[in-house]
Amino acid sequence: MKPFISSMQAALALGLLVAGCAASQVPATSISASQTAIRTAEAAGAGIDPKAALHLSMARTEYNQARQLIVQEDTHKAELVLARASSDAQLAFALARAASAKAEAEHTMDEIRALQASPQLSPR
Numbered sequence: 001m002k003p004f005i006s007s008m009q010a011a012l013a014l015g016l017l018v019a020g021c022a023a024s025q026v027p028a029t030s031i032s033a034s035q036t037a038i039r040t041a042e043a044a045g046a047g048i049d050p051k052a053a054l055h056l057s058m059a060r061t062e063y064n065q066a067r068q069l070i071v072q073e074d075t076h077k078a079e080l081v082l083a084r085a086s087s088d089a090q091l092a093f094a095l096a097r098a099a100s101a102k103a104e105a106e107h108t109m110d111e112i113r114a115l116q117a118s119p120q121l122s123p124r
Contacts, residue, residue: 026066026075030082034063037089044096052095059089
């Protein structure tokens with residue numbers, strides 16, 4: 001008498017079941033990566049520079065949207081939205097750093113101009 005299902009079929013079914021369960025959850029690393037990117041952008045002053053603030057706001061909105069998608073069990077779309085949130089937060093960070101570097105460079109140039117305009121000490 002032949003078994004109802006072969007061991008190969010059972011292994012395949014088990015593999016598909018495990019893969020299905022794994023695919024139905026968004027990895028915690030994706031969620032924490034988005035949170036970390038947003039916090040890093042905030043710490044870099046992304047809320048101050050208008051361009052950076054726009055992307056930071058987009059990242060926050062996308063993160064919240066992804067959390068809603070997770071609750072609705074639309075994990076594939078949640079993964080995509082979390083990736084977009086991370087990207088926007090990283091861009092906000094880069095823009096904030098660039099704005100800070102530009103402001104620092106302008107301050108340094110102002111100091112140089114002030115030194116150049118001041119009367120020079122005569123050599124002894």
